[in-house]
Amino acid sequence: xxxxxxxNHLLKSLSHVHRVxxxxxxxxxxxxxxxxxxxxxxxxxATDLDIExxxxxxxxxxxxxxxxxxxxxxxxxxxxxSDGAEVRxxxxxxxxxxxxxxxxxxxxxxxxxxxxxxxKSGAFAHEFDIAAASLRELIERTQFAISNEETRxxxxxxxxxxxxxxxxxxLFRAVATDGHRMARAEMAAPSGAEGMSGIIVPKKxxxxxxxxxxxxxxxxxxxxxxxxxxxxxxxVVLLSKLIEGTFPDYDRVTPKNNDKQMLVDxxxxxxxVDRVSTIASDxxxxxxxxxxxxxxxxxxxxxxxHGTASExxxxxxxxxxxxxxxxxxxxxxxxxxxxxxxxxxxxNDANSPTLVKEEGESSALYVLMPMRV
Numbered sequence: 001x002x003x004x005x006x007x008n009h010l011l012k013s014l015s016h017v018h019r020v021x022x023x024x025x026x027x028x029x030x031x032x033x034x035x036x037x038x039x040x041x042x043x044x045x046a047t048d049l050d051i052e053x054x055x056x057x058x059x060x061x062x063x064x065x066x067x068x069x070x071x072x073x074x075x076x077x078x079x080x081x082s083d084g085a086e087v088r089x090x091x092x093x094x095x096x097x098x099x100x101x102x103x104x105x106x107x108x109x110x111x112x113x114x115x116x117x118x119x120k121s122g123a124f125a126h127e128f129d130i131a132a133a134s135l136r137e138l139i140e141r142t143q144f145a146i147s148n149e150e151t152r153x154x155x156x157x158x159x160x161x162x163x164x165x166x167x168x169x170x171l172f173r174a175v176a177t178d179g180h181r182m183a184r185a186e187m188a189a190p191s192g193a194e195g196m197s198g199i200i201v202p203k204k205x206x207x208x209x210x211x212x213x214x215x216x217x218x219x220x221x222x223x224x225x226x227x228x229x230x231x232x233x234x235x236v237v238l239l240s241k242l243i244e245g246t247f248p249d250y251d252r253v254t255p256k257n258n259d260k261q262m263l264v265d266x267x268x269x270x271x272x273v274d275r276v277s278t279i280a281s282d283x284x285x286x287x288x289x290x291x292x293x294x295x296x297x298x299x300x301x302x303x304x305x306h307g308t309a310s311e312x313x314x315x316x317x318x319x320x321x322x323x324x325x326x327x328x329x330x331x332x333x334x335x336x337x338x339x340x341x342x343x344x345x346x347x348n349d350a351n352s353p354t355l356v357k358e359e360g361e362s363s364a365l366y367v368l369m370p371m372r373v
Contacts, residue, residue, distance in 0.1 A: 001065025003037045007078060007085040007101065009057045010042075014075045016236050017046040017053045019208060021071040032068035034116045035089070037061045042089075045116075046071055051205055052119040052239045066113045067091050074099075077106055119239050121230060124223035128192030130172075132216040132233070138174040139210050141185035141364045144333045146203045147178035154245030155179070158206050161198035162189050170194045175250050181330045182250055182367040183337065199224060200243035212236055254367055255355045258346035263316035263359065264297065266343045270335045276301045276309040277328035288328040289373040292317050301328075302373075324350045325373030334366045 017033055025031045034045040043056040077099065081087065087101045091110065099106040139158065147155035159175045163186070170189035175182065189196075201209075212233045213220070221232040231238045273288060280286045280301045291298045292315065300310040324347065335343060340358040347354055356366040 001035070001037050001067060001089065001091045001097075002063035003042055003059045003061050003090075004086060004088045005042065005057060005059035007081050007087050008083065009059075010087055011075075011078045011081075013044050013055045013057045013235075014071070014078055016055050016212065017044050018071040018075040019211070020048050020051045020053050020204075021046050022048050023072065029068065029111050029115050029117070031070055031072070032111055032116070033071040033074065034066070034068050034113055036066045036113075037089075038064040047117055047119060049117060049119070050202065050241045051208060053208070054237045054239075055235050057235070065091060065093070067097060067110045068113050068116055069097050069108045069110055074108065119228070119241070121223075121228060121239055122225055124225045124228075124230065126192060126196045126224040127222070128190040129219040129221055130190045130193075132213050132218060132220050134187050135220055135222075136210065136213045138172075138185050138187065139206055139213075141337055142174045142176040142183040143203075143206055143210070144337070145176040145178055145181050145183040145366075146206070147176075148203075149178065152179070154200060154243060154247055157200040157202045157243050159198055159200050159247040159250075160196075162193050162196040172196075175247070177248070177250060177367075180327065180369050181334060182253065183334075183364070184250070184254075184366070185364040187363060193222075196224060198247055199229060200245065200247055201229060202240065202243055205229070205238070205240040208238060209233075212238065253353060254365075255346060255348060255353050258348045258352070258355050260319045260322065260347040261317075262292070262297070262319075262345040262347065263342050264313060264345065266335060266338050266341060268313050269297075269343065270332060272299050272311045272313050273328055273331055273335070276311050277332075279303045279306045279309050280328055281305065285371055286328040287325050287371055287373045288331065289323060289325045292322045293320050319347075322347065322350075324354065325371045326354075326368060327371055330368060334368060337364065337366065 036043040041056045042059045045054045081101050085101045090098045097108045097110050163171045163173050165171050171186045172189040172193050173186040175184045223230040276299050281303045289300045296312045297315040298312050302308045334356050338358050342359045344357050354368045
């Protein structure tokens with residue numbers, strides 16, 4: 001193989017594919033990126049056996065060929081080359097690749113491409129285009145609530161599915177929960193996504209897609225089967241396995257009859273929660289108590305080891321004497337997702353889930369479980 005290409009093109013492609021490569025691998029081949037040179041292009045591919053990312057870049061291909069080289073090492077080399085430099089990659093069919101650029105020369109150990117794994121995509125039941133901005137928003141509004149608890153693996157991702165709503169038509173919905181809080185966001189279902197049954201996209205895949213969407217305009221092509229999902233973002237193709245399992249019935253825990261409404265300035269409330277939670281104990285679950293009286297909401301924290309803290313914020317709330325406790329970090333995570341100037345809290349009682357949403361019409365809502373304080 002003998003090819004020449006522009007350093008920036010190679011770096012951009014490597015930045016997309018090398019991220020899925022784990023730094024520690026049981027199988028040495030998984031530490032490598034596959035290079036396939038032909039027809040004035042180089043195709044780069046990397047995988048961790050759950051995710052596969054492929055991208056092709058333009059190149060001057062003197063001699064076609066295929067090989068694999070260490071992904072992270074190559075990325076660091078190319079990253080440190082001069083901006084706009086010309087890069088030449090050459091193998092002689094043996095166990096080495098020679099990379100030259102200007103006066104720099106590197107000799108990299110290769111592994112045979114014969115053992116490089118290929119995630120077979122199979123047939124896709126649903127196929128649709130979705131605006132990159134819309135997909136990015138669905139992810140951003142729900143990602144924080146993904147669970148990291150390995151025993152409940154079916155919560156380790158975002159649940160995407162289509163919902164038929166008599167008033168709004170078909171909706172495309174994203175849901176994530178860790179059992180303590182839940183985030184739900186939705187949009188009008190893209191053509192082709194109607195009737196799509198629920199799939200759970202793993203957290204790592206969600207993160208990689210989010211990075212690929214950064215700064216991207218236009219549409220993303222999405223293909224879904226029972227076991228895999230494929231995203232095509234410009235020249236980049238990401239194929240991922242789905243999480244096998246049953247996502248819980250989130251609608252059952254979504255409050256329907258919370259009739260105590262509190263309106264609070266989002267920014268001031270977030271600052272107050274963050275301030276009083278400074279002394280909160282991790283052992284106590286970072287608990288903060290909310291107490292409403294005479295148009296004021298007192299936020300208080302008690303830590304037997306460090307003392308107490310309290311602060312008042314003005315609220316629009318007609319229910320005096322109402323008290324409820326939350327995990328401060330979970331509360332802040334949700335408040336940071338609110339786009340309007342005010343946040344709306346809908347309560348039932350101190351032991352029931354609380355609904356949080358933006359003021360006015362919104363495509364997102366959040367559920368937060370209370371805690372004893």
